[in-house]
Amino acid sequence: DAGVIQSPRHEVTEMGQEVTLRCKPISGHDYLFWYRQTMMRGLELLIYFNNNVPIDDSGMPEDRFSAKMPNASFSTLKIQPSEPRDSAVYFCASTRSGGDNEQFFGPGTRLTVL
């Protein structure tokens, strides 16, 4: 299996631009999580999906952030408009239902907003 795939690996953009981060979970996994890692706040949950349905988006910082999962094999995290404080590493992770199943992380997308 290819593991969780994220694209792009690096993104540099200017303030005010729209940014779209992409994630392909492992086939057969029905849970997908988006986490953000910053120096100040560490690793924190943004949103997660079960069977393509958002379960908890309380970690999404503000309305500039949106996430979708149109099908079981694809999810996007969009920031519009982007701001310098959005600079971070964004991780996607997936897993199966079942309490003891491991979450598998993608390689992350490093976002820099100038």
Add this chain to the structure above:
Amino acid sequence: AQTVTQSQPEMSVQEAETVTLSCTYDTSESDYYLFWYKQPPSRQMILVIRQEAYKQQNATENRFSVNFQKAAKSFSLKISDSQLGDAAMYFCAYRAFFNSGNTPLVFGKGTRLSVIA
């Protein structure tokens, strides 16, 4: 809400020696999971070891072992025979138990481990 605290921002260890990383957590739940993740400079998140709260026996994975103290809500990681490749950020994480589903991870702020040759 559950919280995870790692009180050691940085640690160092001599190669071949043993080091212990500390973690405490706060929860009102009786069933949950605890994890240690390793994040090398490549930034990939790698699961090192996990512990189910209902198990009294401490988990062990080769050179890595934990000291799980449920009453004290403490979960430390011991790395024996430290190797240069162990140098990384280590994150302690908590996950609530949900029998038929899955739940998000709650992470501590991390401990940066340096290994001295």
